[in-house]
Amino acid sequence: MSNDKIHVGITHGDTNGIGYEIILKALEDARMTDLCTITVYGSAKAAGYYRKAMELPSVQFNKVDSAADAREGVVNIVNVVGEDLRIEPGTPSAEAGAAAFAALEAAVTDLRAGDIDVLVTAPIDKYSIQSPSFHFSGHTEYLESSLAEEGDDSKALMVMCAGDMRIALATAHIPLAEVPAAITPELLDDRLRRFDRSLRRDFGIHNPRIAVLSLNPHAGERGLLGKEEEEVIAPAIAAAREKKIMAFGPYAADGFFGSGAYSKFDGILAMYHDQGLTPFKALAMDEGVNFTAGLPYVRTSPDHGTGYDIAAKGVARPDSLRAAIYAAIDIARKRDAYDEAYANPLRRQHTEKERNKDRE
Numbered sequence: 370m371s372n373d374k375i376h377v378g379i380t381h382g383d384t385n386g387i388g389y390e391i392i393l394k395a396l397e398d399a400r401m402t403d404l405c406t407i408t409v410y411g412s413a414k415a416a417g418y419y420r421k422a423m424e425l426p427s428v429q430f431n432k433v434d435s436a437a438d439a440r441e442g443v444v445n446i447v448n449v450v451g452e453d454l455r456i457e458p459g460t461p462s463a464e465a466g467a468a469a470f471a472a473l474e475a476a477v478t479d480l481r482a483g484d485i486d487v488l489v490t491a492p493i494d495k496y497s498i499q500s501p502s503f504h505f506s507g508h509t510e511y512l513e514s515s516l517a518e519e520g521d522d523s524k525a526l527m528v529m530c531a532g533d534m535r536i537a538l539a540t541a542h543i544p545l546a547e548v549p550a551a552i553t554p555e556l557l558d559d560r561l562r563r564f565d566r567s568l569r570r571d572f573g574i575h576n577p578r579i580a581v582l583s584l585n586p587h588a589g590e591r592g593l594l595g596k597e598e599e600e601v602i603a604p605a606i607a608a609a610r611e612k613k614i615m616a617f618g619p620y621a622a623d624g625f626f627g628s629g630a631y632s633k634f635d636g637i638l639a640m641y642h643d644q645g646l647t648p649f650k651a652l653a654m655d656e657g658v659n660f661t662a663g664l665p666y667v668r669t670s671p672d673h674g675t676g677y678d679i680a681a682k683g684v685a686r687p688d689s690l691r692a693a694i695y696a697a698i699d700i701a702r703k704r705d706a707y708d709e710a711y712a713n714p715l716r717r718q719h720t721e722k723e724r725n726k727d728r729e
Contacts, residue, residue, distance in 0.1 A: 374406045375486045375698050378436060378479060380472040381411030382491030383498075384450075385457050385465040386675030387685035389419040392491060394687035395694065396444050397426045405698055408436040408445040408485060410472040416446070418456050423683040436484040449475045458681035466497030473508075477515050480666050487667040487697040491690065492675045495542075506542035508670065509661055516664045526563045526663040528636075529646060529672060530696065531653030535572065535636045536645040537564045537662070548641045552584055552597055557605035560638060565614045567662035568636050570707045571700045577635035580625065581606050581618035584640045588621045602640075622648070646672075655688045658696045667701045669693040 382388035392409060393416065401407065409416075413430055420427060430446040431439075439445040449471040455464055473493075479485050495507055505511040513525035529536045539560050540551045561579065568577035581602060585595030592599055602619045609616040620630065622639070626648040631637055639645030649657060650672060657672030671689035679685055 374404070374441060375701055376406040376408065376436065376439065376484070377694055377697060378476045378485035378488050379407065379409045379694075380469070380476050380488070380490045381409060381415065382469055382472070383461075383465050383494045383675045384412065384415050384454065384468045385460050385462060386492055386494065386677055386680050388491035388675070389416055390423060390425070390681070390683070390685045391671065391687040391690045392416075393420055393425050393428050394685075395691045396428050401691075401694070402442050402444060405694070406439055406441050406445075408433070408439045408447060408479075410447050410449050410476045412450045412454055412468065413446055413448055414452055415450075415454060415456055415468075419681065422458075422681050425683075436479045437482075447475060459677045461494050461497045461677065463497060463500075466494060467500065469493045469498050470500065470503050473511070474502075477512070481516070487669070487701050489690070489693050489697050490668065490670040492671060492673065494675050494677075508668075509541055512661055512664060512668055516666050516668075523665055524559070524563065524663050525661050526560060526567065528564070528567065528660045528662045529649045529657060530572075530660055531649070531657045531672075531692070533635075534631060534649070534653060535568065536649050537567075537636060537638050538642060538645050539638055539640050541642055543641075545641065545643075549584065549597060552601055552640055554601055554605050554608070557581075557602065557638075558608060561605070561609045561614055561616055562612070563663045564636055564638060565609075571660070571662060571667075571704055572635075573703045573707070574635050576615060578633075579609075579614065579616045579636045579638060580620055580631070580634040581616055581638045582622045582625065582640055582644060583619035586621065586623075588619050626652075655686060656692045657689055658693045660696060660700065667697050667704065669697040669700070 428444055431443040433439055433445050450468045476488055480488050490508055509525045509527050517523035527538045527541045540548050568574045584597045589595040589598035598619050606616045606618055622644050659670045659672050661668040671693050676685055
């Protein structure tokens with residue numbers, strides 16, 4: 370990545386949700402285009418519809434055929450759907466799902482080609498977007514399939530972040546009934562390694578401290594309420610410590626957040642989706658960001674959904690989307706600096722004592 374402005378690609382998400390409202394509100398501040406180059410993947414018609422429906426300040430879009438043609442200082446837009454798009458605020462539809470996928474597919478293609486540097490996604494409806502081309506449970510799984518480099522071990526890790534709070538998920542979009550069987554030593558080893566690396570590379574934390582939550586109430590009460598803590602989670606933490614990963618726990622989730630203990634750690638590994646996202650959204654709903662760690666490309670999104678219940682009512686807040694744009698830029702710069710610093714590390718210098726020992 371060069372020292373030029375970072376090029377941010379933003380997908381419009383579900384066209385019947387609050388995607389366009391938060392995009393227009395976030396981008397009405399001219400300082401956004403001073404900070405970065407912006408290309409929206411969506412529909413100029415849909416943007417105009419929502420701007421007029423809610424009497425939002427005008428955002429002038431520069432229509433381009435490709436992100437490669439984007440201009441600095443303006444908001445660029447690549448039309449990925451036709452003028453016949455039907456807009457029905459608050460109503461899930463297959464048409465809106467198809468429009469969301471068209472934007473996502475176009476943005477991912479440009480991300481891989483280097484025409485944009487980072488990706489920010491507005492919310493999708495996970496059911497409406499399903500099709501023969503999209504058979505994933507969410508953005509995270511689709512991006513893992515689409516962006517992982519061939520031959521490497523890239524694997525997506527969902528990380529919710531706001532300020533100094535960063536919560537990663539051991540399991541993400543799977544039914545709750547399947548979680549216990551999914552929590553294995555191999556899974557936790559993988560998640561802790563990836564989380565530790567992301568905290569170092571993406572967030573600039575030199576020696577991160579990671580808290581690991583329990584699966585069962587009260588951390589299993591020494592086996593009374595479940596044995597996963599004693600048989601799987603605690604051994605995985607010990608194994609991580611042997612690999613120089615500073616992992617601690619397992620901690621009972623309720624007391625951990627209720628007491629404020631979460632503020633003493635650089636990262637928190639939750640066992641399942643709602644265990645991590647419920648306290649996160651209670652503490653940081655408006656400024657929270659969903660970051661997909663573990664992939665060769667940076668992707669962030671707001672921490673909320675499509676907001677069908679408030680679509681086109683003018684009350685949706687753009688704070689989380691704005692934070693997602695800032696986070697994508699910050700993570701990209703930190704990652705770039707980390708990779709540059711570790712590209713050619715100095716060889717270890719042996720001490721006189723070690724040299725003498727080698728001669729013996």
